[in-house]
């Protein structure tokens with residue numbers, strides 16, 4: 001694999017980078033030649049992920065922070081600027097909120113979900129965007145959910161928190177488009193990750209069905225007939241982070257094997 005010299009490499013900050021969609025996005029960006037600042041909660045898993053990426057030839061730094069903590073954005077932004085002095089690509093991602101139907105949502109739960117899904121991402125972007133705008137080049141890519149377009153009955157916290165972030169991102173994209181900074185989201189449908197496995201387990205518990213049946217029926221309901229692979233979503237993230245996507249902003253791209261029925 002060829003990488004550009006360190007001096008010319010772009011720097012990407014990737015959240016939720018030790019598993020699933022974040023880990024696959026980190027790998028895709030490394031393979032595209034980006035130096036990385038990876039973050040999630042568990043430092044041991046971050047160290048293992050960084051070791052996994054050693055063969056890509058890019059620099060990988062890590063910092064532990066919890067997106068549910070109001071202090072997380074400051075910790076991550078400071079670590080990135082200290083490590084590299086600049087950030088070109090910001091991939092907003094962390095773990096999902098708990099499963100809940102809309103009539104199970106509480107005020108306290110909603111506050112926690114908004115911190116995780118909307119406040120921390122906005123806070124982090126706010127800290128890194130001014131320098132991108134000054135340099136005239138930047139990419140913000142948020143890993144969200146197909147629930148932004150078609151709310152999912154059992155994921156009421158996710159639907160609400162991500163819709164808030166999507167509305168802010170759309171507004172932001174129009175405000176900063178003239179500065180060469182794009183802002184877009186990727187909407188996973190069902191991509192085979194530990195998170196989706198745990199959602200299938202929760203559904204099995206709720207319905208009393210074996211988890212294999214839940215996963216099989218769920219895959220059969222997808223027009224593509226299968227769950228996606230993390231690298232399939234990561235390819236969309238890498239595209240939106242690239243020079244090639246310079247005129248794509250304020251939009252969301254579903255990566256869902258055709259599941260969404262609505263027009264974009």
Ligand SMILES: NC(=O)c1ccc[n+]([C@@H]2O[C@H](COP(=O)([O-])OP(=O)(O)OC[C@H]3O[C@@H](n4cnc5c(N)ncnc54)[C@H](OP(=O)(O)O)[C@@H]3O)[C@@H](O)[C@H]2O)c1
Pocket residue numbers: 015016017018019020021022039040041042045065066067068093094095096097116143144145146188189190191192193194195196
């Ligand atoms: N996979 C899908 O099909 C799908 C569909 C719709 C939406 N999504 C959303 O996409 C995101 C990524 O999902 P995934 O499937 O890749 O999940 P995953 O495999 O469970 O990975 C989640 C990652 O986020 C980190 N993380 C979890 N909670 C965190 C927190 N509070 N602060 C910082 N980092 C945190 C985890 O590491 P630590 O535990 O070490 O912190 C891990 O690196 C989630 O928000 C999920 O809800 C996924």
